Amino acid sequence: MMSVDLTPAINVLAESLKTLGWQMGTAESCTGGGIAYYLTEVPGSSAWFAGSVVSYSNAVKQDVLGVTSHDLMDYGAVSEQVVAQMAQGALRVLNIDCAVSVSGIAGPGGATPRKPLGMVCFAWSWRDAHGTSHARTTTKQFTGDRHSIRVQTVEYAILGMQRLCDAFGSGDWYFESFERDD
Secondary structure (H helix, E strand, O other): OOOOOOHHHHHHHHHHHHHHOOOEEEEEOOOOOHHHHHHHOOOOHHHOEEEEEEOOOHHHHHHOOOOOHHHHHHHOOOOHHHHHHHHHHHHHHHOOOEEEEEEEOOOOOOOOOOOOOOEEEEEEEEEOOOOOEEEEEEEEEOOOOHHHHHHHHHHHHHHHHHHHHHHHHOOOOOOOOOOOOO
């Protein structure tokens, strides 16, 4: 499918998830399941990866993941508000401990002056010890063609999940150590 080797990064993530005793999942739009594809290329991924919701359409974002129509209309599918709801919806739908969600403009069409080609919004969500879900979001601007933007998105999503695991493992369950790349 994609032509980059993320196996070393995924192996580190897998060990972190197993140490935390977490199951993860994804809610994907612009990657079309690419994150899940990479994660499940690693043997034994069923020990820490539960599944994915590919929510390419707004209807799936709403009906399956619980994204509000208000936020879709006000902010658009490519927004931090929407990806936060997607990630938290994945926690609920997949009954998991943590999730990553993505929505973006991979091209070649769909770009606007406010949402250019390569703009991708990310959210990482998790449950704290009390069962309350939290989410952290960021937006990245990638360059290249559709394939390149999607690969960069997959890689950043996986590395962000590792940062979440590192933060939670160090006791910073609010994920405050997450670096925003503005």
